[in-house]
Amino acid sequence: MAKVFDYAEVSKHNTAESCWVILYNNVYDVTSFLPEHPGGSKIILQLAGTDATEEYDPIHPPGTLEENLSASAKLGTIDPATLPSTEKSPGSEPAQGEEESGPPDLENLLNLDEVEQAATKQLSRKAWAYYFSAGDDLLSKTLNNTVYRQILLRPRVFVDCTNCDTSTSFLGHNVRLPVYVSPAAMARLAHPDGEWGIAQACGTFGAMQIISNNASMTAEQIVAGAAPDQVFGWQLYVQVERWKSEAQLARIKKLQNIKFICLTLDAPVPGKREDDERSKNIGPNLPVRSAVQEDDSTSTTSSEPKTPAPKPKAGGIGQSLFAGTAADLTWKTTLPWLAQHTSLPIVLKGLQTHEDAYIAAQHAPQVKAIILSNHGGRALDTAPPAVHTLLEIRKYCPEVFERIEVWVDGGIKRGTDVVKALCLGARGVGVGRAALFGLGAGGKEGVARVLEILKAETETCMRLLGVERVEQLGMHHINTRAVERDIYHDSGHTGRPGLWAKARARL
Helix, strand or coil: CCEEECHHHHHCCECCCCEEEEECCEEEECHHHHHHCCCCHHHHHCCCCCECHHHHHHHCCCCHHHHHCCHHHEEEEECHHHCCCCCCCCCCCCECCCCCCCCCCHHHCCCHHHHHHHHHHHCEHHHHHHHHCCECCCHHHHHHHHHHHCCEECCCCCCCCCCCECCEEECCEEECCCEEECCCCCHHHCCCCHHHHHHHHHHHHCCCEEECCCCCCCHHHHHCCCCCCCCEEEEECCECCHHHHHHHHHHHCCCCCEEEEEEECCCCCCCCEHHHHHHCCCCCCCCCCCCCCCCHHHHHHCCCCCCCCCCCCCCCHHHHHCCCECCCCCHHHHHHHHHHHCCCCEEEEEECCHHHHHHHHHCCCCEEEEEECCHHHCCCCCCCCHHHHHHHHHHHCCCHHHHCEEEEECCCCCHHHHHHHHHCCCCEEEECHHHHHHHHHHHHHHHHHHHHHHHHHHHHHHHHHCCCEHHHCCHHHEECHHHHCCCCCCCCCCHHHHHHHHHHHHC
16 A cells, blocks of 8 residues: 655655655655756756646656656655645746736737737746747847848739638648648646647648647647648757667657658757746745755764755756757768658758758758748847848759758748748748747637637738739749848858858768
8 A cells, every 4th residue: 555645754855865756646756866857956856845746747748757767766645635735825926917817818819919918917937938038138039020020012913812722731741821830848838738739729720730859748649639631740859868869769650640850950059048047947946955964963063164055056947958958960970860760851940041051952852841940039149030041042042942841930920921931932931939829828729819810811911912822922022122131141252162062061
């Protein structure tokens, strides 16, 4: 019979030498796991001796405990009558919004900014900070969106705009929207529906979804119930311990709905996301005793002043998620390694220059597509928006568009943004924060509302341009002069021969 513990007894085990936590009403001894935790031991030590369920559940897929802890680590159960009160206290974490309110009327949310505002009132500060945060001064994040406002549309008149078809294809798989959901981590911080809720909304609108490597649900749970023709991709952060990524690729191979691997390259290390870091990973620090403690007799007789034990320093969620991520990826080593462990097409995410786009195209057919992205402005601040890289490719190596598909993400908030990206040569556009804020506003129905808004705005824009199908969109529908003056200028030293030389040197 399992032992039943009193909370007071569990709370005494709050050191690195004896670290217990309560999860789902069970008591676990995680002392031996501390040095192995991917996010570092400090995160666990902040919750040592407490009920960690509320902090643990939204960011760990089911099965994580069983995969990482031996059966003997489960010591018993907790007597629920001894747990501290769960009623909110003045010091408990409030929602990010200034006033508490019930779920919004989704039909009254008319654009993605309003969806974000509604979600902000529902989300905890920790969740909001993780989703909203970006690198340094948020300049790249801001420019990702404002650059679209600098591109003007060129509507044609006397054109029959009765019909409008937003369908397209990604890697040969048909979809009904040129909008896909980018890999967005920790979706259950926003709502219990999590990534599964995003998948349900994507299924309703025929949109593609790229599942985050750091999803808060398992891939199997996310694709559960999806139609056979619903399209998913799997984001991969290659791990320092390669066997972990290899096991992940083997697992993904069994899921028929996952059609490609999206290798993320724009964040080999985490950017400095100050809003996320201010929120801390799990809330306020809890006192942690020194790793080596003196007994009572020593402490009373010692003439040396006692140094207070340092508290573990809490970082943001983003920092902890990158623990174990490999920073040593190269063209010459990583793509051949991937070829050994998956036959799925490869999509490279995070390209930010025309040179890298050109090199990627030389790796076709293994590489089927690239995503021009600066990681939502969350990595290197002042890195260029995807629009700039699109224009660079058009200017310096337009043949890239013929060899591989080019997708973009970052800053998409309007249907006009979608259309402008397609006019520039993008096959489709990704939204990440919008899906998360949709979840925060109303679960899977909130994500559906996001896609509904983008679809309707895209159709309206196409009709007013005089365009019936997405493949008819082109540069003649936009004026990019105001943006072109800001893109990278090659003064001529690298020319076409130089570009080829660079590519050969790095292949």
